[in-house]
């Protein structure tokens with residue numbers, strides 16, 4: 146069975162709250178989706194807004210190697226003529242070779258929203274599809290609210306599809322527009338519809354309002370649908386659409402249906418992250434198959450199993466979808482987790498039990514090493530006596546001053562020994578961490594020129610026991626970067642300056658020693 150993949154990230158996906166794509170963003174995403182081997186890319190609703198029109202007027206559909214470009218519109222208004230309806234006739238003029246037409250298949254909508262009769266609605270469907278087919282377009286027909294419509298009046302829902310098919314639609318797409326249908330019912334309705342239209346391609350378009358977007362699409366394929374619509378990462382209005390990323394992986398790896406080439410499947414993680422990036426959405430680490438945590442094994446028993454055979458705790462190999470296995474270490478880890486993590490960090494550990502006890506003790510104090518590889522590597526080295534501290538601290542002092550009507554100023558003074566030499570350094574900053582960072586760099590940079598390349602890239606504070614109010618323990622996470630890598634460090638204390646200092650020093654020590662090792 147061959148399945149056609151229809152992506153609507155740029156049309157239905159763009160209806161997600163908070164998303165706004167420029168014509169250039171759409172072009173970039175369209176090229177990326179094309180490289181994934183999708184068959185159709187629905188890039189917008191050109192009659193809706195000037196931005197979508199600009200995209201369709203400016204983008205050369207022949208640039209796409211695999212996919213056909215699709216422009217979307219609604220059926221013409223009841224009582225008129227398709228050629229006179231600007232939202233319909235516009236598609237005939239655009240170069241996109243495929244037109245996707247949405248029309249009502251639920252009587253509630255026909256009567257309440259359009260304020261017309263089922264017969265007039267059928268005329269509108271016939272006229273619109275026939276007009277665009279005559280204009281040389283491949284016409285895909287989206288039957289809006291098909292499952293709700295079928296539940297209320299199956300004959301009417303089927304009549305809408307028949308009108309579209311007779312007028313020249315090549316694919317009839319059954320839409321669970323409100324996303325409330327469950328797989329058992331949906332599968333039965335798809336199977337019945339497939340029987341009614343032998344030889345016609347039946348498609349499925351699902352939403353995720355009942356959490357069944359992907360499950361419903363797969364159920365529809367089992368019932369005979371051969372065209373699947375969805376969006377990358379499931380973006381879409383309300384709770385989103387069927388996630389095409391998960392669906393592609395499931396169709397290919399679980400249902401044995403070859404929908405893309407193997408090397409395209411290995412790009413799934415990259416494409417998912419790329420689309421999140423352009424849409425300015427923080428990628429959910431827990432997305433199936435492609436999330437950063439999708440193959441992260443934290444439980445000690447799990448890491449132990451994985452180290453013997455990955456199939457013990459992985460349903461598929463992460464490499465198949467371009468993802469990778471991770472073994473975050475923490476209080477739930479066992480000795481095998483520490484061995485795996487140390488190997489990942491390039492460290493050798495003989496006495497794993499002592500390191501594991503140190504990690505668990507520190508996590509009990511409030512440290513958390515999952516996002517703090519730098520501090521974890523240093524903890525391992527400190528436990529095994531292999532760390533190389535950059536300096537020895539004598540004291541530090543931070544003064545924050547606020548005068549009435551003026552801005553607050555912060556000054557930090559650090560006294561330390563470096564390579565046997567006592568250094569005193571004072572610097573100002575816009576906050577205590579900034580002032581400490583400046584004073585420390587001033588003191589140690591002459592001895593560690595690598596420091597010039599290292600910058601702080603993120604600073605996060607978390608209060609661990611909020612009920613203790615201002616006496617609460619604070620955990621600080623600092624990310625540092627040398628422009629090529631990013632590493633995290635953690636500090637904990639009742640005093641936010643002390644917690645920040647620990648994370649700051651760990652971040653710099655890990656960065657400088659790593660840079661020295663690389664040079665060496």
Ligand SMILES: CC(=O)SCCNC(=O)CCNC(=O)[C@H](O)C(C)(C)COP(=O)(O)OP(=O)(O)OC[C@H]1O[C@@H](n2cnc3c(N)ncnc32)[C@H](O)[C@@H]1OP(=O)(O)O
Pocket residue numbers: 157190192193194219220221222223247248249258259289322
């Ligand atoms: C299920 C789906 O995802 S369908 C796609 C939904 N996506 C969007 O709505 C995003 C883009 N939409 C838009 O930019 C605007 O809503 C437009 C340009 C389409 C229409 O804007 P307006 O003309 O101002 O109408 P408005 O959105 O307020 O109301 C919709 C009108 O279309 C009619 N309508 C709704 N569905 C359909 C349909 N399938 N076929 C024909 N007419 C329809 C309504 O009856 C209403 O008519 P009225 O103006 O006579 O009251």
Ligand SMILES: CC(=O)C(=O)O
Pocket residue numbers: 157247287288289290320321322323350352
């Ligand atoms: C067409 C469409 O987006 C829907 O019915 O959900």
